[in-house]
Amino acid sequence: MSADGLQKIFKTLADPTRMRILALLEREELAVQELMDVLGMAQSRVSRHLGILRETGLLRDRREGTYVFYRFAPPPPGPWREAWDLARRALEGDPAAERDAAALVRVVEARASRIRSFFDSVGPEWDALRRVFNDEALRARAIAHLAPPELVVCDVGTGTGILARELAQLGLRVVAVDNAPRRLAVARAALEKDGITGVELRGGEAQTLPLADAEVDAAFAHMVLHYVPQPGEAIREMARVVKPGGRVVVVDFVRHEAEWMREELGVLWLGFPSDEIVAWLRAAGLGDIRIEHVASPSPGRDLPATFIASARK
Numbered sequence: 001m002s003a004d005g006l007q008k009i010f011k012t013l014a015d016p017t018r019m020r021i022l023a024l025l026e027r028e029e030l031a032v033q034e035l036m037d038v039l040g041m042a043q044s045r046v047s048r049h050l051g052i053l054r055e056t057g058l059l060r061d062r063r064e065g066t067y068v069f070y071r072f073a074p075p076p077p078g079p080w081r082e083a084w085d086l087a088r089r090a091l092e093g094d095p096a097a098e099r100d101a102a103a104l105v106r107v108v109e110a111r112a113s114r115i116r117s118f119f120d121s122v123g124p125e126w127d128a129l130r131r132v133f134n135d136e137a138l139r140a141r142a143i144a145h146l147a148p149p150e151l152v153v154c155d156v157g158t159g160t161g162i163l164a165r166e167l168a169q170l171g172l173r174v175v176a177v178d179n180a181p182r183r184l185a186v187a188r189a190a191l192e193k194d195g196i197t198g199v200e201l202r203g204g205e206a207q208t209l210p211l212a213d214a215e216v217d218a219a220f221a222h223m224v225l226h227y228v229p230q231p232g233e234a235i236r237e238m239a240r241v242v243k244p245g246g247r248v249v250v251v252d253f254v255r256h257e258a259e260w261m262r263e264e265l266g267v268l269w270l271g272f273p274s275d276e277i278v279a280w281l282r283a284a285g286l287g288d289i290r291i292e293h294v295a296s297p298s299p300g301r302d303l304p305a306t307f308i309a310s311a312r313k
């Protein structure tokens with residue numbers, strides 16, 4: 001190493017404040033204000049030392065908005081590394097360095113306590129605040145990452161394509177089937193209008209799905225089965241089109257007495273008892289059957305409860 005180079009090392013480390021700063025930043029990334037708090041020094045002084053240290057390459061800075069954070073950048077093996085090792089050893093037992101270490105613990109704890117007291121103080125308002133960040137949509141997208149990429153799902157009786165669109169927006173590929181051409185036209189127009197790709201619409205019957213065996217990873221039928229003459233056949237078809245290991249999910253009404261639905265909604269079935277659904281899922285060769293009951297959203301209005309049944313091929 002040249003004499004100039006050596007002199008630069010000595011000059012840099014000759015100042016005790018610079019050594020203390022390096023020792024602190026070796027332990028923790030700190031903002032200028034935090035360094036000022038720990039060292040009990042004014043900004044001008046701290047910034048001047050930081051400038052000198054940055055020039056030597058012993059520091060890295062990270063800008064975040066109006067904040068700049070500094071941390072120690074360990075020098076590669078060589079004279080700088082040896083000099084710093086020596087300087088660090090010299091700091092051991094140094095009263096100022098010990099005071100710094102204690103103050104550092106307080107500053108770091110104050111950071112954590114600022115976050116804790118923020119969440120303690122927002123309390124219930126947090127749920128309103130999170131909406132500003134469109135938190136629900138974000139969570140749904142995040143949950144979709146649990147599914148393997150390129151998952152292909154069949155949406156049986158897609159109607160206007162609400163479920164298909166949601167799945168596609170989460171990055172899944174969807175084959176959406178319905179036997180009503182006008183419903184498919186509405187679904188197509190809505191998907192095109194919003195530029196949603198990833199949904200393939202197919203006209204066809206739930207009881208004879210227009211899909212090859214094992215074409216998809218999962219099959220959904222959301223509020224469709226009560227329109228299908230032979231629901232057990234539709235479930236058998238859903239089982240046929242999913243790959244081994246894939247899931248079949250059926251959402252529908254539990255058995256109910258809301259006769260008005262026949263007249264007004266044209267339903268064929270007044271919901272289904274759980275044991276019948278389980279029997280159909282079993283008969284289709286599916287296992288790992290789970291059924292969840294969901295209470296009616298407005299029980300006073302003669303609206304039946306629903307179930308979510310799922311099973312694995």
Ligand SMILES: C[S@@+](CC[C@H](N)C(=O)[O-])C[C@H]1O[C@@H](n2cnc3c(N)ncnc32)[C@H](O)[C@@H]1O
Nearest residue numbers: 157158159178179180183205206222223224227
């Ligand atoms: C109550 S809508 C549900 C639509 C959609 N799944 C949803 O949750 O928004 C029932 C849909 O099933 C379709 N559908 C009824 N019987 C069907 C069958 N046998 N095969 C295919 N689709 C059928 C209807 O055309 C309608 O679009």
